[in-house]
Amino acid sequence: MLTPVEDEHSQALRQQLEAAFCVFDFVRLAVEPGVEVNQALHRQGLQHLYQHLMARRREAWKKLRQDPRYADVGEPQMRWEPERALPERLSPQQVRQLVCEDPEQQDWALYRAFCQPPYGLRFPGGAEQARQVYGQWLDLLGLNLQQQPQVINWVGDLELDCQAPAMGPHLLPWSEYFDEGLEWWGVWCLTVWNPERRTLSVLAASATD
Numbered sequence: 001m002l003t004p005v006e007d008e009h010s011q012a013l014r015q016q017l018e019a020a021f022c023v024f025d026f027v028r029l030a031v032e033p034g035v036e037v038n039q040a041l042h043r044q045g046l047q048h049l050y051q052h053l054m055a056r057r058r059e060a061w062k063k064l065r066q067d068p069r070y071a072d073v074g075e076p077q078m079r080w081e082p083e084r085a086l087p088e089r090l091s092p093q094q095v096r097q098l099v100c101e102d103p104e105q106q107d108w109a110l111y112r113a114f115c116q117p118p119y120g121l122r123f124p125g126g127a128e129q130a131r132q133v134y135g136q137w138l139d140l141l142g143l144n145l146q147q148q149p150q151v152i153n154w155v156g157d158l159e160l161d162c163q164a165p166a167m168g169p170h171l172l173p174w175s176e177y178f179d180e181g182l183e184w185w186g187v188w189c190l191t192v193w194n195p196e197r198r199t200l201s202v203l204a205a206s207a208t209d
Contacts, residue, residue: 002029002044002200004052010140016133023117023207024188026141027052029200031193039087041200042152042191046082049202053177054078084174085189088156095151098190099143101131110188118185118209141201142194154189158182181206 005028017024027049031037057076090098101111114137115121115130123129142149158173160182173182181187188205 001032001035001041002048003032004028004048005030005199013133013136013140017137020121020123020130020133021117021119022114022121024114024137024203024205025049025053026137026201026203028140028142029202031198031200033198037150037193037195037200039152042087042193043082043085045191045200045202046085046154046189047080049204050078050080050082050175079176081174082154085154086157088153090151090153092148095143095149096145098151099138099145101134113186113188113205117205118207141203142192142197142199143201144194147194147196150193150195152191154191155187158187160184160186177204178206180208183208185209 010028029045029048031041035041054076057078098110111134114134121130123133138144155178158178173179178187185207188203190203192201
């Protein structure tokens with residue numbers, strides 16, 4: 001029902017983002033004709049993101065073990081329980097806020113999170129190049145407002161540790177992937193259905209200093 005899409009354009013953009021120290025992970029999936037796009041399908045998209053993350057971690061682990069000093073390091077593991085994630089569908093107004101290129105915007109500030117990871121974004125062309133690449137990234141993910149994308153937020157119930165110091169440990173998130181971001185910077189996990197292209201994209205981020 002869902003087929004990963006990784007063409008030359010997406011590979012080049014992914015490499016460009018990694019070189020600039022962007023902290024967002026993402027996958028793009030093609031939805032077969034006739035398949036109903038419901039909440040369950042969005043949740044399946046989360047599993048595809050997990051597979052992508054683990055493939056990258058195993059690749060890094062294999063490279064690490066080539067050094068004899070790290071030959072005994074165990075294979076990476078990550079708790080991932082998407083069945084526990086609470087979905088929140090964004091309204092059209094929230095989606096417009098989401099993609100807005102305003103670095104001062106506080107609510108649903110995807111652009112701000114994109115441009116301000118914990119250690120900064122390092123595009124050779126500075127802020128102007130960051131804005132251009134951000135637009136290319138949104139388009140790749142299907143976040144084109146004219147195509148009426150449908151977006152679900154999967155981490156809206158998670159609270160930053162620094163925002164709830166009197167409440168004790170935060171509710172255990174549905175994946176330890178989010179542990180670092182919950183310290184202070186924040187966490188993201190969205191699924192994006194583009195009905196015109198029949199693509200389902202998943203983006204996530206969690207980082208700390």
